[in-house]
Amino acid sequence: MNKATTATAIAFALTTALTAVSMPVVATDGASSEKCYGVALKGKNDCAAGPGTSCAGTAKVDYQGNAWKLVPAGTCLETVSPTSPTGHGQLEAFKEVKA
Template structure:
C-alpha cells in the first residue's frame, strides 16, 4: 500500500469513527430555551443566523445545549417561549 493510500485510508477511518460517535453526543444533550446568556446562545433565533448573537440574558427564544434532563432544573424550557 502506498503512502498516499495509507493516508487516505486513515482519514476515511477517522471520519467514519467521528460520525459514529455523533449520535451518542447528541443523545446526551438537549436544546434548552431561556438559559443562554447574551452572546452565549448555541444557534440561530430571533432573526439572526449564528451562535453567539443573543442580545439578552435568558431570552426565552434563544437556546443553548445542556445535559439531557437538566433543562428544567436550570430554569429553562424545552420549547421556545415568548418574550
C-alpha cells in the same frame, strides 16, 4: 532556580489544575444533551436566536426565550431562567416574561 521562580511555577501549576477541574463538562452528542431555551447569556447561545439573528453567539439579551444552549439531557427544566414563565429553562422557545 531561586525560591521565587519555584513558588511561581508551583502556583501556576496549581491554578491550571484547579481551573481544569472546575470547568463544566458539556455534552456535545445529541443523545446525551438537549436544547434548552432561555438559559443562555447575551452572546453565549449555541444557535437559533430567533428573527434578526443568525446563529451561535447572537442572543441580544440574557435569558432570551428563543435562544438555546446545549445542556446535559434531563437538566434543562431544572436550570434557572428568570425570563421563563416557570422560572426554569424550556424545551421549546417561549415569550419572555418581565420581572
